[in-house]
Amino acid sequence: MPPNEAAAARDVEARAFSYDAGVVGPAFARMIAVEDPVQFVVGGSPFAVMMATPGDLVDFAYGFLFTEGVVDRPEDIRGVGIEEICEGWRVDVAVAGERLKAHLARRRAISGRTGCGLCGVEDLAQLQRLPRKPVAARPVEPAAIGAALSALEARQPLNALTHAVHAAAWCGLDGRIALAREDVGRHNALDKAIGALWRAGVDARDGFFLITSRCSFEMVTKAAMFGATTLVALSAPTSLALAKAREFGISIVAVARADRALSFAGDRPATRGGLAA
Numbered sequence: 001m002p003p004n005e006a007a008a009a010r011d012v013e014a015r016a017f018s019y020d021a022g023v024v025g026p027a028f029a030r031m032i033a034v035e036d037p038v039q040f041v042v043g044g045s046p047f048a049v050m051m052a053t054p055g056d057l058v059d060f061a062y063g064f065l066f067t068e069g070v071v072d073r074p075e076d077i078r079g080v081g082i083e084e085i086c087e088g089w090r091v092d093v094a095v096a097g098e099r100l101k102a103h104l105a106r107r108r109a110i111s112g113r114t115g116c117g118l119c120g121v122e123d124l125a126q127l128q129r130l131p132r133k134p135v136a137a138r139p140v141e142p143a144a145i146g147a148a149l150s151a152l153e154a155r156q157p158l159n160a161l162t163h164a165v166h167a168a169a170w171c172g173l174d175g176r177i178a179l180a181r182e183d184v185g186r187h188n189a190l191d192k193a194i195g196a197l198w199r200a201g202v203d204a205r206d207g208f209f210l211i212t213s214r215c216s217f218e219m220v221t222k223a224a225m226f227g228a229t230t231l232v233a234l235s236a237p238t239s240l241a242l243a244k245a246r247e248f249g250i251s252i253v254a255v256a257r258a259d260r261a262l263s264f265a266g267d268r269p270a271t272r273g274g275l276a277a
Contacts, residue, residue: 008034008055008182009161033162035184037088042070043100044092053158053165053183054089056192057082061091063195064188067222070103071095074199137229137249138173140208145232147175148210149256155180156212168193169210170202171232178207186213187222194226204228215254217241224248232256237264 014030038052040061047070052060061080065071078094095103148171153160155177156167168190169180181192190211197204204227211219214235221244223231231245233254242264245252252264 008053008158010034031161033158033164033184039090041090041092042103043095050188052185052188056181057091059181059192059195060188061093062199063191065093066198067191067194067225071099138205140173140230144173144175145253148177149258151177152210156182158182167212170197170207171210172207187218190219190222194222208232215241215252217244220244220250224250
């Protein structure tokens with residue numbers, strides 16, 4: 001059985017203290033986020049170990065294998081089996097024959113930190129792998145971004161308990177949040193969201209991503225793989241993220257706050273008519 005959301009957090013004992021007086025008050029229960037090794041096994045062969053929150057692992061499998069280039073279509077995945085093991089979790093993914101042959105022909109080994117996804121690349125040229133052909137962009141009104149930001153906190157129940165996880169939300173063009181996924185790893189949260197959208201057949205032109213982390217180039221690339229054309233981040237972008245966004249035709253809105261944000265949409269800044277890449 002896939003783990004439920006109760007597996008994503010657990011109680012530990014904590015005590016408050018002050019810098020002046022030391023420990024103050026009795027012990028109390030404090031919820032913390034679970035971080036477990038999640039091993040992906042593709043076609044019976046170990047593929048990657050990611051440090052992740054053990055929730056929405058089926059979505060994680062679909063999104064991670066897609067953004068890693070193992071599969072091209074949801075139909076390429078024939079089944080996902082999840083098993084709790086003594087060290088963490090094992091996710092067995094059955095992949096269609098041709099895709100499995102292509103995967104086995106490509107040497108890839110990732111020893112994951114908290115959702116890196118790039119630790120095992122062997123050549124810098126691998127970082128230049130282009131995502132799928134960009135889709136035609138639809139403008140995102142600034143008001144829609146504000147609406148999504150206002151609703152985001154309510155869609156982060158695990159973070160409300162633990163204050164230790166990231167979220168990736170898919171928002172409609174009207175700013176309504178259609179779904180959100182949480183994880184200790186920012187890359188994992190986005191992969192889980194992509195997996196859920198991909199499985200459901202959601203059109204990438206119908207919305208935008210909102211992430212609680214910084215906007216790194218891996219997050220831009222994953223969004224571009226799905227076909228998104230706008231990525232909104234609570235923290236700032238990196239230089240490579242902006243370079244990749246220009247290459248992939250993605251509008252970047254970052255340092256997003258309740259009342260304003262910064263547009264990094266190339267040479268054409270955001271206007272009341274929407275954002276353009």
